[in-house]
Amino acid sequence: MTEPRDEYDSPWKDILEAYFQDFIRFFFLQVHDDIDWSRGYDFLDQELQQVVRDAELGKRLADKLVKVWKLTGEETWVLVHIEIQSQEEGNFSDRMFVYYYRLRDKYQQKIASLAILGDERDSWRPQPFSEELWGCRASFEFPIVKLLDYAPRWDELEVSRNPFAIAIMAHLKTKETRNDAQARKDWKFRLTRRLYEQGFERQDILNLFRFLDWMMELPEGLKQSFRAELEQYEQERHMPYVTSIEQMGIEKGRQEERETIALNMLRKNISTVTISELTGLSIEQLQRLQAQVQRET
Secondary structure (H helix, E strand, C coil): CCCCCCCCCCHHHHHHHCCCCHHHHHHCCHHHCCCCCCHCCCEEEEHHHHHHHHHHHCCCCCCCEEEECCCCCCCCEEEEEEECCCCCCCCHHHHHHHHHHHHHHHHCCCEEEEEEECCCCCCCCCCCCEEEEEEEEHHHHHHHEEEEHHHHHHHHHHHHHHHHHHHHHHHHHHHHHHCHHHHHHHHHHHHHHHHHHCCCCCCHHHHHHHHHHHHCCHHHHHHHHHHHHHHHHHHCCCCCCCCCCCCHHHHHHHHHHHHHHHHHHHHHHCHHHHHHHHCCCCCHHHHHHHHHHHHHC
16 A cells, blocks of 8 residues: 655645634734734735745745735735744754845835744754854844644644644644554544534635645545545535535645646756655656646747
């Protein structure tokens, strides 16, 4: 039975875009209460991609740059870094500082940098960026949320109706069950069932199941078993949401997301082997996309 490759970046990017206000409310309540949500918010993907290219720091799949307005009427940009690496990254604080000053310099906007760490190293707590030479000193501090810290607060997550409570539970259990596919399947069903039990609306169930299904990948055999179990559960509740035609839409949406990411990386001449490792697409699929890129030029 082929073991699936776990994926974290794209599901987090997807749910952050769908529930940005809930994200800020859950992780950064003080920031949330200072934003005028009645004015909405705008994702600034092109602006972020530009500074990433300029900084030559590589493709950041999960980082998001968002324009918001404070209650004072002032326009402010929020830069959210989501770091899912399992190992410690020595230059994390440097990268936070580089993104900050490049955005600040290029667009002349105030930037709030927020970091979410989804790794498994409890001891890794990046320190503020600091650099000093001959009396000249630069320092940059930023708030950090460590998802691992929520593991002992499981009871709080279970009673919360914020979508990111489910996201954290799925993230933690995906890492915990890396070598136990049966346990992952059981947790995936348990978390999916919670979407119905907590009374989420139909569209929210579909959105959050997309996150669960994308992150908590199962081997093909257990995937079929999971779907059969979920179909029976939905029939008993007379709520055929996920196992209806929407399931095909979820699968199609996930495939399109991967292909979009792959196309952007191919345009930057990143190797197909690297892209395959990051997106899960086969070399044959990437070759077809590469032909599309060549036709564009």
